[in-house]
Amino acid sequence: MALRTFDGCNPEKAGYLTDSCESFSSMATLLEQLSSMTVVVADTGELEAIRAFTPRDATTNPSLILAAAQIPTYQELIDEALNNSRKMIGSKAAVEEVVYEALDEICVIFGKEILKIVPGRVSTEVDARLSFDTEATIEKARKLIDLYKEFGVSKDRVLIKIASTWEGIKAAEILEKEGVHCNLTLLFGFAQAVACAEAKVTLISPFVGRILDWYKAETGRDSYPGAEDPGVISVTKIFNYFKAYGYKTEIMGASFRNIDEVIELAGCDLLTISPKLLDQLRSSKETLVRRLDASNPMSTEEKISIDKEKFELMMSSDRMASEKLDEGIRGFSKAIETLELQLAHRLAVLEGGAAFSHIVQEIFMLNDLDGDGCITREEWLGSDAVFDALDHDHDGRLLQEDVRCGLGAALSLSPA
Numbered sequence: 001m002a003l004r005t006f007d008g009c010n011p012e013k014a015g016y017l018t019d020s021c022e023s024f025s026s027m028a029t030l031l032e033q034l035s036s037m038t039v040v041v042a043d044t045g046e047l048e049a050i051r052a053f054t055p056r057d058a059t060t061n062p063s064l065i066l067a068a069a070q071i072p073t074y075q076e077l078i079d080e081a082l083n084n085s086r087k088m089i090g091s092k093a094a095v096e097e098v099v100y101e102a103l104d105e106i107c108v109i110f111g112k113e114i115l116k117i118v119p120g121r122v123s124t125e126v127d128a129r130l131s132f133d134t135e136a137t138i139e140k141a142r143k144l145i146d147l148y149k150e151f152g153v154s155k156d157r158v159l160i161k162i163a164s165t166w167e168g169i170k171a172a173e174i175l176e177k178e179g180v181h182c183n184l185t186l187l188f189g190f191a192q193a194v195a196c197a198e199a200k201v202t203l204i205s206p207f208v209g210r211i212l213d214w215y216k217a218e219t220g221r222d223s224y225p226g227a228e229d230p231g232v233i234s235v236t237k238i239f240n241y242f243k244a245y246g247y248k249t250e251i252m253g254a255s256f257r258n259i260d261e262v263i264e265l266a267g268c269d270l271l272t273i274s275p276k277l278l279d280q281l282r283s284s285k286e287t288l289v290r291r292l293d294a295s296n297p298m299s300t301e302e303k304i305s306i307d308k309e310k311f312e313l314m315m316s317s318d319r320m321a322s323e324k325l326d327e328g329i330r331g332f333s334k335a336i337e338t339l340e341l342q343l344a345h346r347l348a349v350l351e352g353g354a355a356f357s358h359i360v361q362e363i364f365m366l367n368d369l370d371g372d373g374c375i376t377r378e379e380w381l382g383s384d385a386v387f388d389a390l391d392h393d394h395d396g397r398l399l400q401e402d403v404r405c406g407l408g409a410a411l412s413l414s415p416a
Helices: 030-037 047-053 062-069 072-089 095-115 134-150 166-177 190-198 208-219 230-244 259-264 275-283 308-316 319-355 358-367 384-390 400-411
Strands: 039-043 057-059 122-125 158-163 182-187 203-206 250-253 270-273
Touching: 030 039, 030 259, 030 275, 039 047, 039 275, 047 072, 047 095, 047 275, 057 270, 062 095, 062 319, 072 095, 072 319, 095 122, 095 134, 095 319, 122 182, 134 158, 134 166, 158 166, 158 319, 166 182, 166 190, 166 308, 182 190, 182 319, 190 203, 190 230, 190 308, 190 319, 203 230, 208 230, 208 259, 208 319, 230 250, 230 259, 259 275, 270 275, 308 319, 358 400
Parallel strands: 039 057, 039 270, 057 122, 122 158, 158 182, 182 203, 203 250, 250 270
Antiparallel strands: none
């Protein structure tokens, strides 16, 4: 949300207001009050929603870009990236190669457009499928920064989002030393938070709502009051620990399920909030009380230091954090794969028959149930006649090359 001044306060002081600045006019909405003590970030890839709420920063991920890509208004941005990628890697490159190349550019193009609206930073995510590969994560982050540079965007306006695995945290540590600022996402446990702080990353994004989801499923409870919300408790603990021991890493609460969670974290460094919840905050004029105070942290935790062994030990003993991290990586990876499939379809529209092989990717997504790179007859969802037409070497297994070579013959068959 655009920062405003209330009662003579300067809200640009990163949320550290004096007591005299804690009271607001009854005309101020919850969103206006929150924006005076916390940097509000729009959790969306939809440009119109960002314009509506004018936040300081914005954050995206493949799921958000996938949702935004369904909107016809943004088709021109998608087409721009696909055409640029085709030109860069050549007319003979496979559709899969063009799409893989275009994916990075699409993320950067959306980021560039967002930065035309927000005055601060945009978070752009490294492919979640690289979450356990430090070197690949670093390479991808550098590529994203270079793409932004080509669009005239300086790296100080970009946060590279990386999953909070040990490998991701180590990648971020190296990138930060190069001046590339990182946002460590999919953060659920205290071990992840402390490791990030010790690595001197710029920002962490603990997932409040997904923590709540896990506890609701585990306990069978339908709801938790705001102050008892496990996600709120987790972020509060991290916030107080960081401030008590002087860590510079900022905390941005994320993945909210309701405005009560947001209210309970008023005063946190940053909060990234969906348009739906931003609208609810903007519609309410209740009085907001600061819950977190960086100048007066109340941490009861002893200071600890975390190496890889301790990180793995703490994560293995925190079933919620381990399960949600794994689930989050799989979910983000699936969103990327779905986005890739959609891009392949769009490239087919742009190029006609030259991009016909995009169907191969779709066939494998639908039929390769165990993800081993081949389709057996048992996995095949279509007719035996089509399977036999594709299986030109009659070994009972379809590889991508089998499908690509035999696609014309198979599609000429009448449906069985």
